[in-house]
Amino acid sequence: MTDTWLTSLITKTPQEGFELAITLSRRGVKYTQPNPEILHKLRPEYAEDADSLIAGSEVVALNFQTVAAANNYWR
Amino acid sequence: MTDTWLTSLITKTPQEGFELAITLSRRGVKYTQPNPEILHKLRPEYAEDADSLIAGSEVVALNFQTVAAANNYWR
Amino acid sequence: MTDTWLTSLITKTPQEGFELAITLSRRGVKYTQPNPEILHKLRPEYAEDADSLIAGSEVVALNFQTVAAANNYWR
Amino acid sequence: MTDTWLTSLITKTPQEGFELAITLSRRGVKYTQPNPEILHKLRPEYAEDADSLIAGSEVVALNFQTVAAANNYWR
Amino acid sequence: MTDTWLTSLITKTPQEGFELAITLSRRGVKYTQPNPEILHKLRPEYAEDADSLIAGSEVVALNFQTVAAANNYWR
Amino acid sequence: MTDTWLTSLITKTPQEGFELAITLSRRGVKYTQPNPEILHKLRPEYAEDADSLIAGSEVVALNFQTVAAANNYWR
Numbered sequence: 001m002t003d004t005w006l007t008s009l010i011t012k013t014p015q016e017g018f019e020l021a022i023t024l025s026r027r028g029v030k031y032t033q034p035n036p037e038i039l040h041k042l043r044p045e046y047a048e049d050a051d052s053l054i055a056g057s058e059v060v061a062l063n064f065q066t067v068a069a070a071n072n073y074w075r
Numbered sequence: 076m077t078d079t080w081l082t083s084l085i086t087k088t089p090q091e092g093f094e095l096a097i098t099l100s101r102r103g104v105k106y107t108q109p110n111p112e113i114l115h116k117l118r119p120e121y122a123e124d125a126d127s128l129i130a131g132s133e134v135v136a137l138n139f140q141t142v143a144a145a146n147n148y149w150r
Numbered sequence: 151m152t153d154t155w156l157t158s159l160i161t162k163t164p165q166e167g168f169e170l171a172i173t174l175s176r177r178g179v180k181y182t183q184p185n186p187e188i189l190h191k192l193r194p195e196y197a198e199d200a201d202s203l204i205a206g207s208e209v210v211a212l213n214f215q216t217v218a219a220a221n222n223y224w225r
Numbered sequence: 226m227t228d229t230w231l232t233s234l235i236t237k238t239p240q241e242g243f244e245l246a247i248t249l250s251r252r253g254v255k256y257t258q259p260n261p262e263i264l265h266k267l268r269p270e271y272a273e274d275a276d277s278l279i280a281g282s283e284v285v286a287l288n289f290q291t292v293a294a295a296n297n298y299w300r
Numbered sequence: 301m302t303d304t305w306l307t308s309l310i311t312k313t314p315q316e317g318f319e320l321a322i323t324l325s326r327r328g329v330k331y332t333q334p335n336p337e338i339l340h341k342l343r344p345e346y347a348e349d350a351d352s353l354i355a356g357s358e359v360v361a362l363n364f365q366t367v368a369a370a371n372n373y374w375r
Numbered sequence: 376m377t378d379t380w381l382t383s384l385i386t387k388t389p390q391e392g393f394e395l396a397i398t399l400s401r402r403g404v405k406y407t408q409p410n411p412e413i414l415h416k417l418r419p420e421y422a423e424d425a426d427s428l429i430a431g432s433e434v435v436a437l438n439f440q441t442v443a444a445a446n447n448y449w450r
Contacts, residue, residue: 050117058137066365074083129205131182133205136216197257201276207251225295272408275427278407281407283434285406289441293384298445332422
């Protein structure tokens with residue numbers, strides 16, 4: 001990928017940090033499957049499946065650990 | 076999402092921290108599937124399935140790691 | 151849940167810490183499925199399935215990481 | 226469980242630490258399924274299944290993270 | 301493997317760090333399956349499967365935790 | 376196991392550290408299934424299956440976190 005999408009892990013609030021964790025999780029998918037049409041086609045497969053949604057939330061939790069540590073937990 | 080739902084990771088007690096970890100885990104799902112009707116329909120799929128419940132508890136454990144570190148483990 | 155079940159992550163010994171990690175893992179399930187009858191019905195599904203038992207042990211390992219860090223590893 | 230099986234996370238060598246991580250992983254299973262006959266019966270189910278063996282190694286990796294940190298990585 | 305592919309975890313930007321995490325995740329596969337033909341043949345199996353893509357993103361998240369810590373979160 | 380296979384987590388380079396993480400991941404399997412013939416028989420089951428390869432890479436990522444921390448990230 002040649003576009004710049006991540007220049008800092010620092011966010012103003014925990015919620016923005018959580019949303020950055022969402023972005024990181026999605027980018028982790030896009031590096032493997034960059035084709036937006038295939039990703040769109042797969043959407044019902046995971047967005048309407050409980051186990052896929054839980055697995056997605058696990059990836060977000062891992063990335064939120066990183067972002068939260070980077071921001072010293074917004075203390 | 077435009078609503079504000081997360082302004083701090085600091086909680087008064089470990090139990091409130093655990094409950095915040097539950098909230099983070101659910102939000103991790105809602106960012107992918109924001110439709111409450113679909114989420115409601117999926118509920119029996121995971122709330123009555125042992126493996127889904129264990130997977131859900133794993134996401135909570137990861138988010139609790141973050142919240143506990145943020146609170147310096149309520150020492 | 152309105153009952154108080156978690157007031158501290160500090161334990162006297164590593165074994166008590168491990169047992170607290172078990173409690174945290176079970177609570178992570180109960181917040182999603184609070185009905186004890188359903189949980190009881192699901193028991194054979196996971197307690198006699200190797201993969202579910204391994205997944206359960208993974209959740210315990212994650213929560214034990216948190217409890218052990220909270221106790222400075224009982225050094 | 227009433228027996229004492231874990232009094233310290235400190236080990237003399239990294240290898241003993243790894244072996245303690247194995248013990249922790251097995252104990253995480255035994256707290257859920259303490260019946261040794263059932264555990265014995267399940268053995269071929271996971272010990273001859275590649276995915277179960279990989280999942281088991283993941284639990285060991287998580288517990289080894291804890292033990293290694295407790296021992297300051299035996300530096 | 302005899303080639304040198306990893307001499308440092310330090311990167312100039314978070315995005316380069318994320319891309320290094322992708323590399324680490326792929327290398328973790330190649331050490332087990334070094335045959336490029338088999339890897340190529342497996343590609344549709346995971347690149348067009350939602351659950352495999354989420355699992356891949358989880359590995360990236362774990363490796364990104366390591367790279368981010370190495371770089372002191374590019375603070 | 377009576378042989379000595381792990382005397383230190385310190386390595387000269389990040390790549391040697393990654394290779395140690397591979398070793399730790401394999402040892403995590405061998406403690407459960409020490410029979411080399413069974414392990415050999417299982418090889419096609421995981422080495423030609425995308426999901427098993429991704430799961431294997433996840434275990435390596437977890438062990439690499441430990442080795443990297445032990446080496447202070449080779450900074």
